Amino acid sequence: MGETILKTNQLKKTYKKHTVLHDVSIELKEGRIYGLIGENGAGKSTLMKIISGISFQTEGSFELFGKSSDKEIQLQRKRIASMIEQPAISPDMTAKGNLKYHRLMRGIPNEELEDEILQLVGLTSTNNKKAKHFSLGMKQRLGIAIALLTNPELLILDEPVNGLDPIGVVEIRQLLTRLCEERQMTILISSHNLPELYQTTTDYIIIHKGKIMKQMTQQQLDEECRHYIRIGCTAPEQCAHVLETNLKTQNFQVMPNKTIKLYDFLEDLGDVSTALFENGVTLTEFSLQGDTLENYFLTLIGGEHHV
Numbered sequence: 193m194g195e196t197i198l199k200t201n202q203l204k205k206t207y208k209k210h211t212v213l214h215d216v217s218i219e220l221k222e223g224r225i226y227g228l229i230g231e232n233g234a235g236k237s238t239l240m241k242i243i244s245g246i247s248f249q250t251e252g253s254f255e256l257f258g259k260s261s262d263k264e265i266q267l268q269r270k271r272i273a274s275m276i277e278q279p280a281i282s283p284d285m286t287a288k289g290n291l292k293y294h295r296l297m298r299g300i301p302n303e304e305l306e307d308e309i310l311q312l313v314g315l316t317s318t319n320n321k322k323a324k325h326f327s328l329g330m331k332q333r334l335g336i337a338i339a340l341l342t343n344p345e346l347l348i349l350d351e352p353v354n355g356l357d358p359i360g361v362v363e364i365r366q367l368l369t370r371l372c373e374e375r376q377m378t379i380l381i382s383s384h385n386l387p388e389l390y391q392t393t394t395d396y397i398i399i400h401k402g403k404i405m406k407q408m409t410q411q412q413l414d415e416e417c418r419h420y421i422r423i424g425c426t427a428p429e430q431c432a433h434v435l436e437t438n439l440k441t442q443n444f445q446v447m448p449n450k451t452i453k454l455y456d457f458l459e460d461l462g463d464v465s466t467a468l469f470e471n472g473v474t475l476t477e478f479s480l481q482g483d484t485l486e487n488y489f490l491t492l493i494g495g496e497h498h499v
């Protein structure tokens with residue numbers, strides 16, 4: 193595990209009497225891509241704004257690159273770039289014109305950076321086309337390009353795939369993976385849809401009504417959503433023997449409560465039940481288990497709404 197980039201400690205945000213973030217404690221490590229997942233109004237933008245310094249917490253504290261005083265955090269924010277809500281694009285300028293404008297505004301002398309970043313985000317072939325004629329996906333990539341001008345170590349992106357067509361989503365996903373792999377960037381990206389970011393992110397932070405419901409890795413999510421046949425039986429050893437010798441599989445786990453999780457034959461339940469029955473295994477349960485990503489997310493947040 194890499195260095196801790198950000199650690200929040202019980203952040204709370206209240207607007208008048210309305211608390212929109214409750215005790216938010218999360219930790220981001222270097223070189224990982226974190227998906228901040230929650231429904232509309234869950235508090236994603238609010239959290240991102242606090243980290244970026246656009247808004248301030250009512251209570252709680254955080255560390256950024258190991259620094260925790262207000263003054264030091266302010267200095268460390270130079271190592272962060274964010275795209276929250278709309279990308280800061282001038283519609284009458286080309287992609288390169290937009291980059292030049294923002295580069296000069298920030299006093300960055302290196303002109304070659306413009307082409308280098310356009311290449312990185314896949315916008316080199318837009319030439320004289322003005323940004324107002326770009327697709328939504330191209331606009332989002334241009335917004336990310338502007339954020340990349342300062343070569344941030346932590347990139348914060350608020351719903352950059354919202355409203356994009358499937359190709360636009362794939363392009364952003366590929367870009368994030370490239371930034372993480374080639375530049376070891378840490379990325380925090382929000383979405384209201386868990387499957388949308390599936391396998392692009394290395395970690396998930398699920399937020400609901402301002403509370404963190406879960407922080408987990410991609411592997412943990414896969415494990416939680418993995419499909420299997422649950423076999424309950426009076427003699428698990430006998431059942432395991434039939435699976436190995438008759439069905440020629442070792443892809444199962446014997447659980448302590450006289451059940452077996454079988455990860456093979458998910459499409460052929462009949463073959464399994466027949467083999468067990470013919471070999472005298474007494475079944476107490478036999479069912480297909482496992483969640484879709486969508487269901488898993490809904491269960492975590494209480495299944496109140498559809499995303």
Ligand SMILES: Nc1ncnc2c1ncn2[C@@H]1O[C@H](COP(=O)(O)OP(=O)(O)OP(=O)(O)O)[C@@H](O)[C@H]1O
Nearest residue numbers: 207212230231232233234235236237238239351384
């Ligand atoms: N400036 C503000 N004043 C009062 N309430 C606000 C303000 N900004 C956000 N809120 C409220 O805070 C809650 C969280 O909003 P936030 O924008 O952080 O959610 P979100 O998860 O980013 O949602 P979305 O996906 O819709 O952007 C919402 O109930 C919202 O109405």
